[in-house]
Amino acid sequence: PDVPTIPFHDGHTIPQLGYGVFKVEPDIAADVTAQALAAGYRHIDTAKIYGNEEGVGRAIADSGIPREELFVTTKLWNDAHAFDDAIAACEASLERLGLDHVDLYLTHWAVPSQGQYVEAWKALIELQKRGLTRSIGVSNHPLPQLTEIIEATSVVPAIHQIELHPYFQQRELREAHGEHGILTQSWGPLGQGKSDLLENDAITSIAAAHDASPAQVVLAWHLAHGIVTIPKSVTPARIVENLAAAELTLTSEEIAAIDELDRPDGRGGADPAAKTA
Numbered sequence: 364p365d366v367p368t369i370p371f372h373d374g375h376t377i378p379q380l381g382y383g384v385f386k387v388e389p390d391i392a393a394d395v396t397a398q399a400l401a402a403g404y405r406h407i408d409t410a411k412i413y414g415n416e417e418g419v420g421r422a423i424a425d426s427g428i429p430r431e432e433l434f435v436t437t438k439l440w441n442d443a444h445a446f447d448d449a450i451a452a453c454e455a456s457l458e459r460l461g462l463d464h465v466d467l468y469l470t471h472w473a474v475p476s477q478g479q480y481v482e483a484w485k486a487l488i489e490l491q492k493r494g495l496t497r498s499i500g501v502s503n504h505p506l507p508q509l510t511e512i513i514e515a516t517s518v519v520p521a522i523h524q525i526e527l528h529p530y531f532q533q534r535e536l537r538e539a540h541g542e543h544g545i546l547t548q549s550w551g552p553l554g555q556g557k558s559d560l561l562e563n564d565a566i567t568s569i570a571a572a573h574d575a576s577p578a579q580v581v582l583a584w585h586l587a588h589g590i591v592t593i594p595k596s597v598t599p600a601r602i603v604e605n606l607a608a609a610e611l612t613l614t615s616e617e618i619a620a621i622d623e624l625d626r627p628d629g630r631g632g633a634d635p636a637a638k639t640a
């Protein structure tokens with residue numbers, strides 16, 4: 364499948380649909396990542412805290428795919444926001460991945476109460492300068508903290524990875540991203556199996572109209588909004604199915620119908636404003 368590549372403000376680009384490996388056990392990480400690469404994914408999203416960077420790295424090495432054709436993201440965990448710790452954490456992630464650079468390094472959570480997100484962001488700026496990561500961004504930063512890191516450094520994150528799905532559409536942050544030229548990346552794009560999203564009548568009727576699956580409809584909705592997304596599955600058929608969502612085009616009426624599903628209580632994961640280390 365042809366996955367669109369979209370530009371960051373820093374001149375680099377990102378494949379709009381990738382493969383996420385949250386909760387993928389270390390012993391199967393290499394196998395499922397290899398399946399994703401064989402299916403055609405060229406963008407992999409891992410994190411230090413997922414404990415599976417080594418397996419991801421092994422699959423990349425064994426794939427024989429040229430490094431420049433791959434887009435690899437990993438993330439700085441909350442216990443390493445201090446400047447020197449963050450530099451060391453990125454180096455350790457690269458070691459586990461078996462790579463000399465990642466394409467994107469993210470501060471995983473702002474953890475406002477810890478008060479070190481600006482320092483962590485300064486470390487990411489340094490990591491980009493040193494070439495350990497091509498691009499830098501953040502994840503799970505409430506708007507005040509997102510604004511603060513930009514004002515403190517004059518460096519705008521390339522992308523912000525946040526919980527986002529039809530039941531939790533993050534309109535306020537998406538609007539702020541648009542103003543700053545930050546791309547929006549959705550985690551939990553399918554709702555993480557925590558709600559009835561994939562059985563929702565609006566979604567299933569659109570799926571039937573396209574002879575597509577509900578998951579494909581939801582992913583096509585993310586793509587239609589210009590959101591970068593990284594669905595996870597360890598089931599071979601679903602790994603393939605999710606990537607094929609790149610070929611599904613929804614009508615503007617269908618997109619509008621899914622836009623209607625936003626809920627004030629739609630958040631499924633932790634609230635970044637209240638997250639503690």
Ligand code: NAD
Pocket residue numbers: 382383384385386408409471502503524525549550551552553554555556561576578579593594595596597601604605
């Ligand atoms: P997701 O919304 O991608 O849901 C994954 C689950 O949906 C699977 O475990 C499976 O149960 C189901 N599923 C997958 N494909 C399906 C299909 N085709 N049909 C039916 N059900 C299907 O949730 P996620 O894994 O939490 O999020 C995706 C990725 O985002 C993660 O793997 C990770 O890389 C990233 N993530 C980041 C953060 C963060 O804090 N930055 C948090 C969570 C996830």
